[in-house]
Amino acid sequence: QVQLQESGPGLVKPSETLSLTCSVSGYSISNGYYWGWIRQPPGKGLEWIGNIYYTGSTYYNPSLKSRLTISVDTSKNQFSLKLTSVTAADTAVYYCAKVTGELGSWGQGTLVTVTS
Amino acid sequence: EIVMTQSPATLSVSPGERATLSCRASQSINSDLAWYQQKPGQAPRLLIYGASTRATNIPPRFSGRGSGTEFTLTISSLQSEDFAVYFCQQYHHWPLYTFGQGTKLEIK
Numbered sequence: 001q002v003q004l005q006e007s008g009p010g011l012v013k014p015s016e017t018l019s020l021t022c023s024v025s026g027y028s029i030s031n032g033y034y035w036g037w038i039r040q041p042p043g044k045g046l047e048w049i050g051n052i053y054y055t056g057s058t059y060y061n062p063s064l065k066s067r068l069t070i071s072v073d074t075s076k077n078q079f080s081l082k083l084t085s086v087t088a089a090d091t092a093v094y095y096c097a098k099v100t101g102e103l104g105s106w107g108q109g110t111l112v113t114v115t116s
Numbered sequence: 117e118i119v120m121t122q123s124p125a126t127l128s129v130s131p132g133e134r135a136t137l138s139c140r141a142s143q144s145i146n147s148d149l150a151w152y153q154q155k156p157g158q159a160p161r162l163l164i165y166g167a168s169t170r171a172t173n174i175p176p177r178f179s180g181r182g183s184g185t186e187f188t189l190t191i192s193s194l195q196s197e198d199f200a201v202y203f204c205q206q207y208h209h210w211p212l213y214t215f216g217q218g219t220k221l222e223i224k
Contacts (some may be wrong), residue, residue: 045203045215045216045217045218046160046203046205046215046218047215048212048213048214048215050211051211059210059211059212061212062212095159095160101148101150101165101207102150102162102165102166102171102205102207103150103152103160103162103205104162104165104171104172106159106160106161107159108158108159109159
């Protein structure tokens with residue numbers, strides 16, 4: 001069974017870059033499927049951030065596209081997110097997930113707080 | 117962007133009773149709809165996909181219906197562990213998936 005685990009700093013300063021990695025186990029990213037990032041501000045709903053295929057093809061939420069980079073490292077079975085020029089509005093729990101249309105497998109989520 | 121609207125925002129139901137949650141899409145999404153359950157401090161858990169197919173290990177008291185723009189999630193006899201927040205998600209409009217704002221199911 002596929003398992004996902006997010007990792008990265010829990011605190012980021014305003015205007016800096018938020019960087020997270022999702023490590024996948026129990027399934028090889030190179031075998032296919034899309035892999036995605038979703039976030040949830042405290043006490044609020046879910047927002048789709050973007051997807052990546054194992055080939056490196058990416059799809060970004062237009063509202064974040066100018067600040068967002070998602071990449072994949074098949075040798076490490078990981079994919080990553082970088083969000084630049086963060087503000088307090090980017091404070092959220094960030095989840096990674098396996099994308100099959102629906103999201104059947106999620107990481108546990110990691111809280112990233114943007115604060116000086 | 118397809119907007120997903122859930123109602124009600126909060127639903128108060130007694131244990132053992134039936135709960136019906138609604139989700140409406142701003143345009144047709146065929147049956148490309150999923151439902152998730154989220155408990156505090158946890159990631160969402162997939163309940164239903166394809167509007168009506170239960171995910172692995174989801175008990176039969178959970179059922180989904182609908183197509184096009186109108187969808188429902190019904191929990192036939194509420195158990196204590198079912199009180200949570202429920203989200204719908206459309207995956208028809210690739211690659212920009214969107215979620216509803218959630219329905220909080222609370223104990224009456």
